[in-house]
Amino acid sequence: MNKNNTLHWNGNTLEMLDQRALPSRIAYIAYDSAASVADGIQRMVVRGAPAIGCAAAYGVALEALRLRHLPRDAFLAGLAQAIAILAASRPTAVNLFWALERMRAALGTLHASPVAQIADALLAEARAITAEDVRLNRAMGTHGATLLCDGMRVLTHCNAGALATAGHGTALGVIRSAVEAGKRIHIYADETRPFLQGARLTAWELMQDNIPVTLIADNAAGLLMRQGEIDAVIVGADRVAANGDVANKIGTYSVAVLARRHGLPFYVAAPLSTIDANTASGDAIPIEERAAAEVTGYGDTRWAPAGVAVRNPVFDVTPAELVTALITERGVVFAPDFEKIRLLLAN
Ligand code: MRU
Numbered sequence: 001m002n003k004n005n006t007l008h009w010n011g012n013t014l015e016m017l018d019q020r021a022l023p024s025r026i027a028y029i030a031y032d033s034a035a036s037v038a039d040g041i042q043r044m045v046v047r048g049a050p051a052i053g054c055a056a057a058y059g060v061a062l063e064a065l066r067l068r069h070l071p072r073d074a075f076l077a078g079l080a081q082a083i084a085i086l087a088a089s090r091p092t093a094v095n096l097f098w099a100l101e102r103m104r105a106a107l108g109t110l111h112a113s114p115v116a117q118i119a120d121a122l123l124a125e126a127r128a129i130t131a132e133d134v135r136l137n138r139a140m141g142t143h144g145a146t147l148l149c150d151g152m153r154v155l156t157h158c159n160a161g162a163l164a165t166a167g168h169g170t171a172l173g174v175i176r177s178a179v180e181a182g183k184r185i186h187i188y189a190d191e192t193r194p195f196l197q198g199a200r201l202t203a204w205e206l207m208q209d210n211i212p213v214t215l216i217a218d219n220a221a222g223l224l225m226r227q228g229e230i231d232a233v234i235v236g237a238d239r240v241a242a243n244g245d246v247a248n249k250i251g252t253y254s255v256a257v258l259a260r261r262h263g264l265p266f267y268v269a270a271p272l273s274t275i276d277a278n279t280a281s282g283d284a285i286p287i288e289e290r291a292a293a294e295v296t297g298y299g300d301t302r303w304a305p306a307g308v309a310v311r312n313p314v315f316d317v318t319p320a321e322l323v324t325a326l327i328t329e330r331g332v333v334f335a336p337d338f339e340k341i342r343l344l345l346a347n
Helices: 034-042 049-066 072-087 094-108 115-145 171-180 197-208 218-226 252-261 338-346
Strands: 007-009 014-017 028-031 153-156 186-190 213-216 232-235 239-241 246-249 266-269 315-318 325-328 331-334
Touching: 007 049, 007 115, 014 034, 014 049, 028 034, 028 049, 034 049, 034 072, 049 072, 049 094, 049 115, 072 094, 072 115, 094 115, 115 171, 115 266, 115 325, 115 331, 153 171, 153 218, 171 197, 171 232, 171 266, 186 197, 186 218, 197 213, 213 218, 218 252, 232 246, 232 252, 246 252, 252 266, 252 315, 331 338
Parallel strands: 153 186, 153 232, 186 213, 232 266, 266 325
Antiparallel strands: 007 014, 014 028, 239 246, 246 315, 325 331
């Protein structure tokens, strides 16, 4: 197994790095069915849009392997149910639905094949989706690195790194590629309340790679920008609408507004699988709301008074007009809008 891979196929089970335990503990949990993978996605064992997509693809493959002894009709009905269960695990990251669609399409071409052959082919497709994700992240990194200059201080929000993907990362992939190209980049990582993906995951991931990182409270970003201590912002995305609006971790919109106020570039790194041409604008992107307990405390620790009313929307939408450029595996799209995104997808 590579160093701290998000996902690892282990012969007949999927092992997922338990991201809830990081950075205190590196622990893998084994999954052997679609329902268990859906549960792992819902509980944030695995998180980050591309990683969720890869996990869901493996979830379909696991179910196919589990049901391969059944007659064809029961096997196909079981797979349809598995896809539905996985699709219900989280609503915002479109990579989940994109990956399930790829698995459904692979299944469609195999309907007439023996059940065992279908199961093998679905596993091959899940592996292909995962391997492809790393290749696309590297391509995005190469394109995005051209936007970063030696010595830049870059703010990121949430975790859009190797942990959020099958490897290398989207936003952090761009950073990694810039560093590999010899540029000295200093990262400011927003802690990213309420689930602390920045403090727990981004800080840890960058420290593992010896990339200089300074952790800040989310509310410190404005001050640092005002003091001239940040040169650019780069984030990932969970869904990009057809008009270029970007859904990403809650707090991203505030950072984008601050970046505009201070004349800083605001970059979004996302593969084409994160672009949802069927969603016209950010207004139509479903925003997940999670449990109040994520806001009132973390793990076993509570800091808010018992019974307090809580809202916990975990994503927000940054309007396209605040996005300086969208970095994809096909290149960089400055000031993304409906027409530029249509052309990008058509190429
Ligand atoms: O709730 P999460 O941790 O799944 O949210 C993750 C994010 O918002 C990431 O920024 C996004 O998925 C981009 S990941 C390359």
